[in-house]
Amino acid sequence: MNALLFNSTLVIYAVATALYLSFLVKTKPLLGRAGHLTLAVGFLVHCAFTLERYVEAGHTPITNLHESLSFFSLAVVGIYLLCESRYKVYILGSFVTPLALLILAVSATFSGVIAPLNPALKSKWLLVHTSMAFLGYAAFAISFGASIMYLIQTHFLKKRRLGPLFQKLPPLDMLDEISYRCLTFGFPLLTFAIISGAIWAETAWGTYWSWDPKETWSLITWFIYAALLHGRLTTGWRGRKAAMLSILGFMIMLFTFLGVNLLLPGLHSYK
């Protein structure tokens, strides 16, 4: 049952991605709406999968790479759907759904067998700490997508190459705002994830902070986004500079999430 829901989600996301990508090259509004609907259906199936797994496992299903990648993908799609209903720009989906699909596909490469819970994770903090972290990551992912679109748009505008893709992408200011809003949404979540993690670490490991690679890299990620938000509020970092920093932040964040888990041994290396 669980595998069926997971595979269905994967297929539906693949269809949604195909629709969004064809919307990017073909000027048919129908494709965008179809992509949106398909993605919404996929999101519901994905939610069902996550809930079903929660019930079956008896704990928050964010304990290994298979589960956390899947939840990351779910969060990306969820926040994207929120964004889409707010800004009515289907074209953002052409940049975000491939990412969600990719994350879920990577998740599929890890074993989906429900394993007994690592005793260290047996805590009420598991749900709060992990879901906040991944919702934050997801918000950064949307910001990343909007930032890439911003760089494309600003390139077209500067070079005065105003082709069909330029016509299709949303206005610069809107992309800038989406990117910024997602950061203001994701940054507090990341902050709370780090704080809740520290509190949890104190109860589980006896110390708030142990310079575990995950902690270190999370802090680096936090500083990058903090710098970006600070720069924006004080000297008005926006546009291309902000977009590039957001992209950099997302890269570091991905490393914090995956690189640390897979490459650097530490307390957080859950596979």
Added chain:
Amino acid sequence: MNIIVVGLSHKTAGVEIREKVAFAPTQMEKPLNAVVALPDITEAVIVSTCNRVEIYATTRDIAGGMARLKRFLSDYHHIPLETLESHLYSYHGEEATRHVFRVASSLDSMVVGEPQILGQIKTSYGYAAEYKSSGLILNRFLHKAFSVAKRVRTETKIASSAVSVAFAAVELAKKIFGDLSDKTVLLIGAGEMCELAAKHFINTGVRGVLVTNRTYERAEKLAEEFDAKAIRFEDLLDHLPKADIILSSTGAPHFILHEKEVEDVLKRRRMKPMFFIDIAVPRDIDPKVNNVENAYLYTVDDLNGVVATNLEGRKIEAAKAEAIVEQEIGQFFKWLSSLEVTPTIVALRTRFDDLRKAELAKTLSGWKDLPPGAEKKLEALTNAYMNKLLHQPTSVLKRTDPGNRNDLYVDALRNLFDLEAGTPQDGIVELEE
């Protein structure tokens, strides 16, 4: 009678010259009277817009008339003729007609197809009509120009191209800012295209409009027209951070905005994007401004590239418009040449002679017992009678002393006796303004 044109335009003179040569629209009586008072100049119309100053006149002496008009412009505006001369163009005959038809049809405008020039020429003609400086020939000439412009506007898509440049500017601004309702537009300088673009922005709905000009009074005047706020040119940099969209068309010979200043302004507005539209030739804004973070610089040519209609399409429209102009030149000249004295006298004589012969033939054919030699005598009698009738009008027509308006007599004769000519009523259109 010959039509001559003397003038200068954005193609031959910078704004600093154009400004000096411009005539105030409220005080046209004096210059118009002065021009028609010149020796050998019979009719005159003065067209003065921000992009061109031209005098249309009729004269018997082409070279002399042109020289007098040039001298008049120089004297009236106190500019040495040596300075002015290199900026002036002069046309006569067919070339003059072509020039004026093209100007009225907006084919000679800075932005080809812009709609304001026709109204401006109509207004200028209105003054000439009011002060009676234009007469038979220029009346017909300008009415013809108006009808040509109308044909060009309705039969080609040339007008849509200018509008679409302004439209493209608005569309592009929307691609940068999304919603324009909280954006401010700044107009630097004045000009047909600039104002057209400003109007499009106002129609779309912007928060506010600022206007500046080297002469503050002109800025104020324009500000009134657009319900905008006038600012002093010296304070431009202080106000620049408030502007999101900048339309510039001053006649400055050098850049008025540089990279460094724009960089500074962007910092002061916390890097919020700015959209510069440089309409001026030569350019007002240093092209390097486009390299400044969050500043986007477009010229009219760039905007032309944005306009969906391809270049090929516009070339075809322009060619169509030129063809209309050529066709109408032919028609107008048919009428103008009919005002020549000699062919008129010939036509008049032919007309009378034809009538005489027809009546004579009718009389003779019903006369059975005609005495020998009577036919010859009747022939001589009618001939002498006709010659006596025609002698006085012919000699008046042939007089060349100044002040003799034989073009008027010719036109009257052609109408009264229905002589072969350009159809008199053709080309007369109602003045719209």
